[in-house]
Amino acid sequence: MREAATELLAGMPAGSNITDILLARHRQDPQHALYARKQNGVWTDVSTAELLGQVSALAKGPIAAGIRPGERIAVMSRTRYEWTLVDLAGWFAGAVVVPVYETSSAHQVQWILEDSGAVAVFAEDPAKEAVVRQAMARLPHRLPVYRMSGPDSGLAALDRAGAAVADEELERVRSLGTLADPASLVYTSGTTGRPKGCIITHGNFAELALNTTEFLPGILKEPGARSLMFLPLAHVLARAVQVICLAAGVKMGHTASMGELIEDLGSYRPTFLLVVPRVFEKVYATAQQKARAGGRGRIFDAAAATAVAYSRACDARNRGTGPGPGVVLRARRAVFDRLVYGRLRAAFGGEVRYTVSGASALNPRLSHFFNGIGVPVLEGYGLTESTAPAAVNPPGANRIGTVGLPLPGTTIRIAADGEVLIKGIGITPGYYRNDEANRAAFTDGFFRTGGLGSLDDDGYLTITGRKKDLLVTAGGKNVAPGPLEEALREHQLVAQAVVVGEGRPYVAALLGLDPDGLAGWLAAAGRAALDLEAAAGDPAVLAELQRAVDGANRLVSRAEQIRRFAVLRRELTEESGHLTPSLKLKRSQVVEDFAPEVEALYG
Known part of the structure; x- marks a missing residue:
């Protein structure tokens, strides 16, 4: 049995909850741009003061509608600014937010609404609303549905209804929640059976956000840091990163569809991105395909080999097993930087300094390729049950092939059979109304991930597979x-x-x-x-x-x-x-x- 741990770097005051992060950010700089909205093709900044005003006004709506603290509200929408508003407003109103993937079937929606006991649903548009209403036909009672877009927006209606709620009442409700209280029920992806409602507390989100900010200052505390979110906000990883950006003051934008991504990357020009491995695989394959179709296949292959070799030399230096790239390799990379790498970096907007890869494993050679072209990939590891990130490679000490070091406040243990066990600030207190699953999920206070892995002498975690996949x-x-x-x-x-x-x-x-x-x-x-x-x-x-x-x-x-x-x-x-x-x-x-x-x- 081996263990690695990273000490806690930050904490939240007793009696606080996730909403205090936005309030603290407002006290620090109310005019700081926390978000940017794309309207008519133009990105418009949203200041902290504007965001807080919009969230507060919307939060009064559920209070006026009789939704009580601790009750669940479901959200079915693509990634967009309104998703963020509903999420934050739900927390200000004391609600527990239940994300639903935009692609979910009526059968899947019905299970989540039934199991969570949701009392209201926010649906992005008429198409999502139709799926929700089809799902509710199988429930014993109907739920109010608030449409999030369009001229008859339910958000506008809630704003109007909430005007009768006093600021003092909103503050009373907002401050009821504690770090130990549920902030969200996130349903697992269902790769091994029916989805389970994973309880994510205010403390899971908030303390993980504060400690990740302190652990990755080179990404999150850089002046002008900004990120573009295009992964589903229904996924815990995207949502956790959004809370991290809120805590760090990183400006966020949203891309609602993959079809708009390339254009939005060029106009928004993020400094870091959260990416899943399939995106890297597609970018590489497309670039290789275009090069070969244009008769430049040999140049691309040579450039790729150089990038990988350069990254491997840097990685060896990071591990203390090599001196780093030599003169000839650096010169060769400089040539290909002008011929090939610059165009590839432009595909990410041209200003990306780091990418963070999560959700599944990334082939180490691809990590080396992107690292070598100047788009460093910091791979991390986590699950829904760990509020996503439990380990990540820090900038300047990246070890490709590993998923990094435990985040602050996290302990990773390798069991005798090789299973990765995790304990820490991001770990769920359990599954909602599922005692049987909870008994199977924990051992000696550690969450059983089902993943197989190893720890090196410096505490870096390498994932080698899954027990059920072996x-x-x-x-x-x-x-x-x-x-x-x-x-x-x-x-x-x-x-x-x-x-x-x-x-x-x-x-x-x-x-x-x-x-x-x-x-x-x-x-x-x-x-x-x-x-x-x-x-x-x-x-x-x-x-x-x-x-x-x-x-x-x-x-x-x-x-x-x-x-x-x-x-x-x-x-x-x-x-x-x-x-x-x-x-x-x-x-x-x-x-x-x-x-x-x-x-x-x-x-």
């Missing part, structure tokens, strides 16, 4: 699918990879094609477009995928290598039921739905 072949070989799947996803043709082999004589894989990558690959080869059905049986596509499999196999021992693979004839998406909203793969669902394809691999 495969044991018929020959008794333990196989961690993660490294193989990450390597396969680097190829532009591959969107998803699922390694199988539990109880089987050898390891095999299911491969899902990337429609955009396929189109680019075919165009570069001078071939006509193919749909996924046709591509799955195309000899040239299969030969290229075999080369990708051969490359992945070089990373593991012979017993762990993929012997056969099958190409899926349809895309794996959130809508198909095979990805979570944060783009994590639902492995068991894939294996279940494609059971005939799996059986054929062993026929």
Whole structure:
């Protein structure tokens, strides 16, 4: 058993709650721009004073509507400024906010509303409202639904209704909550069963935010720091980062759709970004595809190899095992910086100094690539139950391949069987109304993550897999699918990879094609477009995928290598039921739905 811990760096006064963060920020500088809203294509700053005024006015609405402190309100919306307003106003009104993913089905919404006991729902637009009302048809009673946008906005109606509530009453309600009280119920993604309502307290959010700010001052305390949020605010990681930015005074903007992201990055020009691994994979594959289509494939490949080598040399210096990049490597990187890297940095807005990667594992080679081109990736680790970040790599001491050091106020323990256990300020007190799950989730005061990992001598955590994902072949070989799947996803043709082999004589894989990558690959080869059905049986596509499999196999021992693979004839998406909203793969669902394809691999 090994442990690593980082001491607490900041705390909240007794009797305070998460709303005190905004009030403290207002006392410090009421004119400081905390947010920027994009209206008619133009970013307009929102000062702390303006934000506090809007939140206070909106918070009076639920009070006037009879929503009592401690009751739950649900929010179903894309990432947007109004999401933030409802979240903060809900906390000012003493409510517990329950996020619902914008892509959720009526069945999923119905379960969350029923299990949480929500008393009101905020829906972004008529389409989301229709899903909510369909879900409520299965409930014993109807709930009020407040639309968050449009001319008949329910937010405006709440503002008007709240005008009758005195400031003194709002302050009384706002100050009732304590750090130990629930601020949110965040439902798990459901990769292993029905979603569970995870209690996130005021203290989980607030103390994690204050300590992360002190732990990462080079990112969060830099003058002019600003970030653009495009991940779903229904995900605990995006929401935790938003609270962190609020505590640090980092200006936040929102992008409601991935289609607007590139344009918004260029106009907003963030200094740091929260990104999931799939975004890095897509950026790399797209850049590689464009270079090859334009006859610059060799230059790109050489530039990529240089970036990786440069980053590895820097990483060795950070670990104390090397002197850093030599003169020749630095000169080569400087050449490619002018030819290639500058354009890639421009894709992130041109001013990004750091990115933070979370939600799932990122292939170390991709981390080295982006680090080498001047877009450093700080990988972290956490779960819904840890209010997202529990460990992160600090700037200047990044160790690629690890997920960093415990955040302040956090202890990480490696159990005898290799499971990662966590205790600290971000850990949930438990699941809502689920004693059975709570008994299984904790041991000796530590939360059982289900992840497998190791700690080095300096306390850096490396995640090696998940207990439930670990495969044991018929020959008794333990196989961690993660490294193989990450390597396969680097190829532009591959969107998803699922390694199988539990109880089987050898390891095999299911491969899902990337429609955009396929189109680019075919165009570069001078071939006509193919749909996924046709591509799955195309000899040239299969030969290229075999080369990708051969490359992945070089990373593991012979017993762990993929012997056969099958190409899926349809895309794996959130809508198909095979990805979570944060783009994590639902492995068991894939294996279940494609059971005939799996059986054929062993026929």
